[in-house]
Amino acid sequence: MKKIQRMSDAEKQIMNFIWKTGRPVTTAEIMQNLPEEKEWKQNTVITFLARLMEKGFLKATRISKANYYEPCLTEQEYRNFATKQFIADIHKGSVLRFINTLCDNGDLTKEDIENLIKRLKEYVMLC
Structure with a gap:
């Protein structure tokens, strides 16, 4: 894995859900479980997921029509x-x-x- 970088607050909220879940999750699952005080648009969540993958925090596995995201570090x-x-x-x-x-x-x-x-x-x- 690349050198660890800092996460934005929004990226941390996504990662906290993924870590808590303890299994690969889809974008839809992530969106359903993010804090409601912020309106999360699907494109925004997808952008954050792409950034987390670029930074080396996540990997995605495509199964059928969905990506399943799982952490690359604890x-x-x-x-x-x-x-x-x-x-x-x-x-x-x-x-x-x-x-x-x-x-x-x-x-x-x-x-x-x-x-x-x-x-x-x-x-x-x-x-």
């Missing part, structure tokens, strides 16, 4: 990419700066902190 793989990209872009590549921001904003609960400490201890044991 949601977790994309989440890992997006998180690294966010930390690189916003926090100059520093995970510590990211955590400091969470602490400074009061976004971490006591439970979050306890889980983070536990996870870091587990990670240190693996190193």
Whole structure:
């Protein structure tokens, strides 16, 4: 697969449905399950699907008169990419700066902190 690229919000909505479904889906299925707050036209959805295929996120298999779309990477793989990209872009590549921001904003609960400490201890044991 090509280097992972960012997805637009609309592309993410389509991919989220495809990932959640866990099986190849048609354009019609995608259109029926996209958020209703936006009016999705079929040509628009087809354009987004074509972009997702160009970017290497999807592959399509033609069966009879319909294309069946399935992901070429997992949601977790994309989440890992997006998180690294966010930390690189916003926090100059520093995970510590990211955590400091969470602490400074009061976004971490006591439970979050306890889980983070536990996870870091587990990670240190693996190193």
